[in-house]
Amino acid sequence: MEPKDLRKLLEERLQSEDRELTYNKKEEKLRIETKCSGKGMSLSLKGLAAKYEERKESLLDEIVHHVEETLKAMNDNQELSGSESNIFPVIRSGSFPSETESGVPLVFDEHTGETRIYYALDLGKSYRLIDKNWLEKEGMTKETLQEVSRFNVRGLSTEMKTDTVAGCTFYFLNTNDGYDASRVLNQSLLEEMASKAKGELAVAIPHQDVLIFADIVNERGYDALAQLTMHFFSNGLVPVTGLPFIYEDGKLEPVFILAKNKPKED
Known part of the structure; x- marks a missing residue:
């Protein structure tokens, strides 16, 4: 599907009297704004159009839900003070924007060479990323944000599904609560x-x-991991990184699997 075709499908689903939809043809981005506030979000249609061929209506449903909940979260009535138990870290790619579309710096920390840690206030069905203006307005320090968010992520469920691929055991944590990737910050889980x-x-x-x-016990496991990681990376609505890591000595080190372990011929 071409981005222009996906644009038409999304405009049909997202059109509303209180919204303004604009399309940047050069960047292939669809902007959705709430008229009364001027706040909104942009969708990069090129990447989404590539995913449509595999997921079709389910992808449209997910995008629309994401937009609806994000727009609801964009108001100035939420407070951080008193809501500390609802503050969580969120993992994003290293190329994720460092500021809001209005130019306000977002609060984040470097994680690995591929990832960053942002912070969000959970709103139930969505969350709002925390920016520096909001943090200063609430009188909360970044250190407090780091502390409470790490504490909260340790309290999340770590129930996983297991599968054996190429003789290696794979564990999948997929609760769809918005913080599955965030559990990588649970150090006790990594150690376990x-x-x-x-x-x-x-x-x-x-x-x-x-x-x-x-749990990689042979070279075929690396190849299977590379394929699985790229499959999930290509199909996720909020992709993070297609590069896996090796956990060793308390650290995550990226591993270039395809360059390191080429498939052996039978």
Whole structure:
């Protein structure tokens, strides 16, 4: 599907009297704004159009839901003080914007060479990323934000599904609560997974709503991990990174699997 075709489908679903929809043909982006506030969000249609061929209506439903909930979250009535239990870290790619569309810097920390940690106030069905103006307005420090968010993410469920691929055990954490990738910041979870791994523990954060652990005991496992990671990365609505990591000595180190382990011929 071409971006212009996806644009038409989304405009039909998102059109409303209180919204303004504009299309940037050069950048292939659809902008959705609430008229009364002027606040909104932009969708990059090129990447989404490529995913449409595989997911079709389910992708449209997910995009529309994401837009609807994001627009609801864009108001100035939320407060951080008194809502500390609802503040969570969110993992994003290293290329994710460092400021809002209105130019306000977002609060974030570097995580790996591929990822960053942003912070958000959970609103139930959506969340709002925390920017520096909001943080200063509330009189909250970045250190407090880091502390409470890490505490909260440790309290999230770590129930996983397991599968055996190429003789290696893979663990999939996919609760769809918006913070699956964030669980990679739960150090005790990483240590627990490392302690029961028979081989090398690999970790993948392909998109916001999945976290993958892999107990790699042979070279075929690396190839399987690369394929799985790229599959999830290509299909996620909020992709993070297609590059897996090896967890060793308390650190995540990126591993270029395809360059390191080429498939062997039978």
